[in-house]
Amino acid sequence: MRRAIAEADVGDDMFGDDPTVARLEARVCEITGMEAAVFVPSGTMANQIAIRSQTEPGDEVICHPDSHIVHYETGGPAALSGVTTRFADGPRGTFTADTVRALVRPDDQHFAVTRLVSLENTHNRGRGRVWPIEQLHAVIETAHDLGLRAHIDGARLWNASVASGRSVREIIGHADSVSVCFSKGLGAPAGSAFASDEATVKRARRFRKMFGGAMRQAGVLAAAALHALDHHVDRLADDHANARLLAERLAEIPGVLSSPDQAETNLVYFDLSDALGPAQAVCEALAAEGVLVLAEGPRTIRAVTNLDVSRADIDRAVATFASVLGR
Numbered sequence: 001m002r003r004a005i006a007e008a009d010v011g012d013d014m015f016g017d018d019p020t021v022a023r024l025e026a027r028v029c030e031i032t033g034m035e036a037a038v039f040v041p042s043g044t045m046a047n048q049i050a051i052r053s054q055t056e057p058g059d060e061v062i063c064h065p066d067s068h069i070v071h072y073e074t075g076g077p078a079a080l081s082g083v084t085t086r087f088a089d090g091p092r093g094t095f096t097a098d099t100v101r102a103l104v105r106p107d108d109q110h111f112a113v114t115r116l117v118s119l120e121n122t123h124n125r126g127r128g129r130v131w132p133i134e135q136l137h138a139v140i141e142t143a144h145d146l147g148l149r150a151h152i153d154g155a156r157l158w159n160a161s162v163a164s165g166r167s168v169r170e171i172i173g174h175a176d177s178v179s180v181c182f183s184k185g186l187g188a189p190a191g192s193a194f195a196s197d198e199a200t201v202k203r204a205r206r207f208r209k210m211f212g213g214a215m216r217q218a219g220v221l222a223a224a225a226l227h228a229l230d231h232h233v234d235r236l237a238d239d240h241a242n243a244r245l246l247a248e249r250l251a252e253i254p255g256v257l258s259s260p261d262q263a264e265t266n267l268v269y270f271d272l273s274d275a276l277g278p279a280q281a282v283c284e285a286l287a288a289e290g291v292l293v294l295a296e297g298p299r300t301i302r303a304v305t306n307l308d309v310s311r312a313d314i315d316r317a318v319a320t321f322a323s324v325l326g327r
Contacts, residue, residue: 001188004227010219013039014209020219024226028193031229032178033169036201037193038208039222043068043155045213046179046192048076050151051116052211053196053204054177057082060112062103064093066125068153069118080211084112092262093126094135097142104146117143120153121171122160125296128243128267130160137173144174155181155192159265162236176200185236185266186228187307191221232307239266242305242314249318253325266306272299276325285324291317 011018021039028037040046047069051061061077063069065087069077077083086103088095105111119139123129140150152175154160154168161168172178177196182188194204208214215221240263247263250256250270258270272279279295286293293303303317 001224001227004223005220008219008223010217012216013218014214014216018217018219018222020226021222024222025193027226027229028180028195031168032172032180032195034172034178034195034197034201036198037195038201038205039215039218039225040192040194040208040213041190041215041221042213043153043179043181043183043192044073044076045208045211046181046194047073047118047151047153048080048211049204049207049213050153050177050179050194050196051077051083051118052081052207053200054149054151055081055083055115056113058112059083059115060105061085061116061118062088062100062114062148063118064095064120064123064126065089066093066123067118067120068124068155069120071125083115086114088117091126092129093120093123094129094131095139096135097138100139100142100148101146104148114146114148116149116151118151118153119175120155122156122163122265122267124156124267127262127269128156128159128265129262130163130264131171133164133166133171133173136171140173140175149176150174151176152178154178156184156265158233159185159236159240162233163240163265182225182228185239185306186225186232188224188228189221191225193225235307236266239305239307239309240264242266242309242311243268243303245311246303246305246314246317249314250321253318253322255325256321266304268303268305269296270301270303272301272325274299282324285327286320289320289324291320 251258
């Protein structure tokens with residue numbers, strides 16, 4: 001990947017003449033089945049231009065209450081697009097078509113205009129949940145029946161594809177837009193893409209510029225993403241196997257509440273019993289021993305497997321967990 005970065009053929013992407021960025025955007029269109037795509041620095045920006053390009057200030061977006069756009073994008077929907085969010089709740093980040101149908105506002109001057117449905121697949125705070133494809137498509141079809149657009153936050157869509165054995169294009173179905181990330185499971189240093197129809201992506205490019213995401217010689221980053229697409233997608237199955245092993249081994253440690261069946265992809269969430277210390281304190285103790293995990297609540301911890309984590313690293317991590325928690 002570093003060699004690909006060093007040898008990248010670059011231009012000025014702000015003016016649309018970086019050949020490596022153009023290749024990446026064309027590749028994203030080929031993979032997703034969308035008409036056009038735009039390269040952006042981060043998954044957050046991809047989601048935010050998705051919202052801004054498909055709504056107007058005062059509109060409403062339906063999404064799950066645990067969505068990334070709600071928790072981890074610093075109030076972007078309100079600050080950048082002037083939209084409100086209405087929550088479609090359901091287990092582990094999913095919801096149903098009937099839930100969406102019940103949430104759409106009447107055509108009445110008193111209410112915000114419901115404009116967009118956002119779905120996250122896999123769902124981060126849903127503990128790496130892969131949306132059942134029939135349920136996903138039913139929500140998208142219902143959105144269209146109701147005159148809404150449907151966006152898929154696909155930061156971890158590659159994981160959903162590998163875990164389900166379905167192509168990215170098959171998973172997306174008739175969604176109106178999708179964001180994909182190259183810097184998570186695929187291991188690139190930065191970068192995401194937003195893909196949709198030509199008119200929406202043209203509008204999104206304007207908002208990319210407005211939000212400060214237009215870059216110059218961005219081909220150095222696009223080259224890393226292209227390398228990742230060529231070499232790092234199929235191997236996500238290794239991360240999934242390591243995550244399942246980690247979840248199983250953690251479940252054997254007294255006081256750790258781990259559900260291996262929920263480790264569908266590369267995310268492992270587990271809870272600590274009341275007898276153990278707060279999650280943040282445990283994470284700090286683990287970090288001192290060289291194991292990096294994240295506190296996701298007072299007693300909830302998230303661990304992520306990736307291409308830098310081997311089977312031997314899983315064994316060492318479990319031994320460190322047992323030692324730290326034993327203290």
